[in-house]
Amino acid sequence: MTRKPFIAVNAHEVLQRHGLDSMDALWALQLEAVDAPNTGRGGWSSVHRLELEDANGTLQPFYLKRQDNHCTRTLHKPFGEPTFAREFRAIQQYAREGIPALEAAFFAERRVEGRAQAVLLTRALDDYAPLDEWFERWWQLAAADIRxxxxxxxxxxxxxxxxxxxxxxxxxxxxxxxxxxxGAGARFIDLEKTRRALFGERDRVRDLETLHRRSEVPSRTQRLRFVLAYLGRTRVDAQARDLIARVLQRSAGKGPRP
Known part of the structure; x- marks a missing residue:
C-alpha cells in the first residue's frame, strides 16, 4: 500500500514533465549510486544523483534516496519505520521553525510484502560545500572569507x-x-537523528563538542570567534568561559577522533 506522496510545489512541474511524480516511477529509475549502498538495519539504503531538465531547458539537480526495510525503532514507532521518513519529518519541521536545511522535493513510503520502503528526493546544494571541504582549502582562503x-x-x-x-x-x-x-549562506543536511534538546544545555554542549572535535583545522582564535558569534557576544565573558569549559571537558573524555 502506498500513501499519497508529498510533492513540493516548486518541483511538481519538472517531475510531472519527466513522468517521475510517483513513487513507482522514482523507484524504477536505473541510476548509479553516489556511494556504496548502506546494508545495515536488515535492509538497504542508497543515494543517487538525478538531473532533470525543466520547461526552460535548465537542469534541476536532485538527490534521490531510496530504501527497503532500512528502519529504525523508537518509542513512537516500536515496530520501526524507514529512516528517510524520520528525515522527511525533520526537514518539514526545520522549515516550519525557520532553520536553514536541505529541501524536500518528493517523499513517499509504502509496504510491499511486509517490507517498509521509502523514497526521498531532495534538491542538490550545488552552490554550497560541506565544512570539511572548506577545511581542505582553509589556508588558501582570504581572512575575510574564513571569518x-x-x-x-x-x-x-x-x-x-x-x-x-x-x-x-x-x-x-x-x-x-x-x-x-x-556574505555567506548555511544549511544543515542529514537530519535523520535530529531531535528536541530534551536535556537542555547538556544536549547543546554535546552538539558543539561534536563539531569542535571533528573540526581539526581552525585555530584557537577562530574557534573562539565561533563561540562568541554563537553566543552573540563581542568579547569573552563568564558565559563564554563556562561554555568553552563545558565543551573542552566533554571533549577530553572522548579521546582522539576515530
Whole structure:
C-alpha cells in the first residue's frame, strides 16, 4: 500500500514533465549510486544523483534516496519505520521553525510484502560545500572569507539551538556553507537523528563538542570567534568561559577522533 506522496510545489512541474511524480516511477529509475549502498538495519539504503531538465531547458539537480526495510525503532514507532521518513519529518519541521536545511522535493513510503520502503528526493546544494571541504582549502582562503564562514556556521547552529533542537550528528560534513557577494549562506543536511534538546544545555554542549572535535583545522582564535558569534557576544565573558569549559571537558573524555 502506498500513501499519497508529498510533492513540493516548486518541483511538481519538472517531475510531472519527466513522468517521475510517483513513487513507482522514482523507484524504477536505473541510476548509479553516489556511494556504496548502506546494508545495515536488515535492509538497504542508497543515494543517487538525478538531473532533470525543466520547461526552460535548465537542469534541476536532485538527490534521490531510496530504501527497503532500512528502519529504525523508537518509542513512537516500536515496530520501526524507514529512516528517510524520520528525515522527511525533520526537514518539514526545520522549515516550519525557520532553520536553514536541505529541501524536500518528493517523499513517499509504502509496504510491499511486509517490507517498509521509502523514497526521498531532495534538491542538490550545488552552490554550497560541506565544512570539511572548506577545511581542505582553509589556508588558501582570504581572512575575510574564513571569518564569514565561521560567523555563518555559528549563526546556523545558534538558530538550531534557539529552536530547542539539536542536530545530534553535528559533523563538519553535515554543515553546508557558501560564499557570495552578500556574505555567506548555511544549511544543515542529514537530519535523520535530529531531535528536541530534551536535556537542555547538556544536549547543546554535546552538539558543539561534536563539531569542535571533528573540526581539526581552525585555530584557537577562530574557534573562539565561533563561540562568541554563537553566543552573540563581542568579547569573552563568564558565559563564554563556562561554555568553552563545558565543551573542552566533554571533549577530553572522548579521546582522539576515530
Amino acid at each position: 564569514m564562514l565561521i560567523l555563518s556556521a555559528a549563526a546556523l547552529v545558534r538558530a538550531l539551538h534557539n529552536a530547542d533542537r539539536i542536530h545530534n550528528c553535528l559533523y563538519p560534513k553535515h554543515v553546508f556553507l557558501k560564499l557570495h557577494t552578500d
